[in-house]
Amino acid sequence: MRIGEISEKSGIPSETIRYYEKIGLLPAPERQDNGYRAYQQAHLERLLFIKRCRSLDMAQDEIRELIQLADHPDADCSEVDALLVRHLNHVRERLQELSNLEATLERLQSACSQGRTVAECGILEGLTSEVGDPESTDTDNHIPGTHGHGHN
Structure with missing residues (x-):
């Protein structure tokens, strides 16, 4: 599959797919002789997994940890x-x-x-x-998607 096809099948924009490759959430696909990426079914399954995790508002580090854990199917859950x-x-x-x-x-x-x-x-x-009080002690400025391991 080319990037446009896997983007359509997963519902994830091509730019996001490239980003997931860059940060290591998605393994880089093989390159065809013409330089195009050649995605496999496993890439689509990983993208759908990432998409489900993101729909639960999981951060990239949490998703990365889940992927690493999933790579050891016989380990204790x-x-x-x-x-x-x-x-x-x-x-x-x-x-x-x-x-x-x-x-x-x-x-x-x-x-x-x-x-x-x-x-x-x-x-x-x-x-x-x-x-706007600079003396305020409220420093808990949450930005969605930036948390990891139970932190903001």
């Missing part, structure tokens, strides 16, 4: 379970972060009343004093 536990804990932490974010946004929204000017806007004042 406790490491796979431990990875999933770490990921689940991270998801729960993110849910709490989102709940806190929702409460903050609701407080900001309630600070706004009709008929005021932008200069009197309670939302902008709240953002200036509450969220």
